[in-house]
Amino acid sequence: MSEVLAGLKPESLWKHFGRILEIPHCSGREKALGDYVIGEAKRLNLDWKRDEAGNIVVSKPASPGRDRAETVILQGHLDMVCEKNSDVQHDFGKQPIIAELKNGWVQARGTTLGSDNGIGLAAALAVMESGSLVHGPLEFLFTVDEETGLTGARKIQPGFLKGTRMMNLDSEELGTFTIGCAGGADTEITLPLRRQPAGKQGRYLLKVLGFRGGHSGIDIHLGRANALKLLARLLAELEENMPFRLAVFEGGNKHNAIPREAWAEILLPESRAGEAESVLKESFDKIKVEYQVVEKDAAWSFAKSKSRGPQPLAPSSQRSLIGLLLALPHGVLAMHPEIAGLVETSNNVAIVRLKPARAQITCSSRSSIASALRAVRLNIKVICRMAGAKAHQPEGYPGWMPDLNSPMLKALQDVHVRVFGKPAVVGAIHAGLECGLIGEKFPGMDMISFGPTIQHPHSPEERVYVESVDGFFTFLVQALSALS
Numbered sequence: 001m002s003e004v005l006a007g008l009k010p011e012s013l014w015k016h017f018g019r020i021l022e023i024p025h026c027s028g029r030e031k032a033l034g035d036y037v038i039g040e041a042k043r044l045n046l047d048w049k050r051d052e053a054g055n056i057v058v059s060k061p062a063s064p065g066r067d068r069a070e071t072v073i074l075q076g077h078l079d080m081v082c083e084k085n086s087d088v089q090h091d092f093g094k095q096p097i098i099a100e101l102k103n104g105w106v107q108a109r110g111t112t113l114g115s116d117n118g119i120g121l122a123a124a125l126a127v128m129e130s131g132s133l134v135h136g137p138l139e140f141l142f143t144v145d146e147e148t149g150l151t152g153a154r155k156i157q158p159g160f161l162k163g164t165r166m167m168n169l170d171s172e173e174l175g176t177f178t179i180g181c182a183g184g185a186d187t188e189i190t191l192p193l194r195r196q197p198a199g200k201q202g203r204y205l206l207k208v209l210g211f212r213g214g215h216s217g218i219d220i221h222l223g224r225a226n227a228l229k230l231l232a233r234l235l236a237e238l239e240e241n242m243p244f245r246l247a248v249f250e251g252g253n254k255h256n257a258i259p260r261e262a263w264a265e266i267l268l269p270e271s272r273a274g275e276a277e278s279v280l281k282e283s284f285d286k287i288k289v290e291y292q293v294v295e296k297d298a299a300w301s302f303a304k305s306k307s308r309g310p311q312p313l314a315p316s317s318q319r320s321l322i323g324l325l326l327a328l329p330h331g332v333l334a335m336h337p338e339i340a341g342l343v344e345t346s347n348n349v350a351i352v353r354l355k356p357a358r359a360q361i362t363c364s365s366r367s368s369i370a371s372a373l374r375a376v377r378l379n380i381k382v383i384c385r386m387a388g389a390k391a392h393q394p395e396g397y398p399g400w401m402p403d404l405n406s407p408m409l410k411a412l413q414d415v416h417v418r419v420f421g422k423p424a425v426v427g428a429i430h431a432g433l434e435c436g437l438i439g440e441k442f443p444g445m446d447m448i449s450f451g452p453t454i455q456h457p458h459s460p461e462e463r464v465y466v467e468s469v470d471g472f473f474t475f476l477v478q479a480l481s482a483l484s
């Protein structure tokens with residue numbers, strides 16, 4: 001094992017984490033790590049099974065006298081995000097992750113560490129191995145491919161688990177319980193377009209850029225501007241003042257990112273370009289005031305375009321497109337009435353691309369309440385219908401509705417007070433977690449998520465706070481005893 005980790009407490013957890021670092025396990029390639037888990041189960045004479053997707057469950061009988069307790073599931077995901085700094089040579093498929101200890105934190109050398117979710121897995125393996133803990137019957141659930149689309153959790157079959165209470169060990173702040181997450185679903189919009197020649201006119205490129213963007217779940221409540229919506233708004237303002245023809249409209253590149261830049265090409269008589277520029281400038285300056293606190297680097301540009309680009313849209317197509325983009329909702333649509341700061345429902349207008357005969361628009365909606373998610377999508381569908389567009393709405397992933405009356409939450413709060421001298425902060429997140437999918441397959445499953453303190457997961461700056469790992473494990477051990 002890496003010498004850096006030797007001597008850290010609790011020893012058995014760090015021993016397993018050290019082994020995990022040595023086994024390549026990027027998303028989609030976590031089989032070897034699964035084999036390690038199964039090897040451990042065999043060595044300990046425990047029952048195990050692996051489903052077609054690669055998910056593994058290991059069962060461990062209760063400690064003496066505790067077999068009447070309800071079964072508790074400990075869950076974590078086997079895969080990790082593999083990212084490295086561009087100046088680092090590293091083959092994630094072959095080489096071990098090199099851990100370093102710095103100011104009380106463990107981090108990797110220029111790569112992601114995989115403490116998300118490696119520490120959770122190591123904690124589960126340490127519990128699995130221990131002969132001295134007090135607990136009821138246990139199941140250890142190891143899922144595959146969480147990071148790229150929750151596919152492991154999505155493919156679990158009902159019947160794979162017996163337990164009715166589940167602790168997900170994939171949270172990133174010691175002292176916090178997560179008790180809910182958002183469900184999400186995309187809408188792919190297709191708006192048919194006609195194009196029509198415009199005669200001799202000048203072609204201009206209008207850009208909005210420098211916006212902060214961010215994750216469409218985690219950052220949606222921070223009041224950041226959506227570059228696509230803003231560009232549509234500028235064009236609508238211009239339309240109020242003078243006729244022009246739109247040829248290009250584009251921006252955004254990920255369904256789960258708030259778009260940071262967008263651009264359009266418009267055609268108008270060269271003699272009116274100066275006038276257009278001043279209308280746009282005046283509109284942008286006003287918008288900038290609205291966002292002055294959040295979007296300090298917001299910028300725009302308007303310049304003669306060198307491109308010979310596509311023909312402009314027919315006026316009716318142009319009206320439909322700009323109208324549709326203005327009407328689609330963006331941002332927070334509802335806050336949770338009881339959990340302070342939790343976004344309940346939101347929508348992100350994420351991507352726009354123009355093809356010769358159609359516009360493609362992607363929207364990403366989220367809600368912790370299934371019916372509210374359905375309502376937003378219905379809303380989008382109706383807006384599309386009114387604009388003459390088609391909305392394709394593939395099935396999304398379910399949310400996990402917070403249950404403030406959960407019996408396990410009550411029990412674990414008592415344990416938290418005993419271990420740390422204060423109750424945990426209870427929250428939920430406006431993004432997807434495996435609990436949403438697992439809760440859907442196993443109705444009535446009482447779930448909670450917690451973990452040690454991990455910063456900057458998914459990036460080479462990822463690090464885990466050593467002291468928090470000890471606290472996390474102590475809490476986990478006490479929680480298992482309290483529930484037995």
Ligand SMILES: [Zn+2]
Pocket residue numbers: 077116117146170
């Ligand atoms: Zn994770």
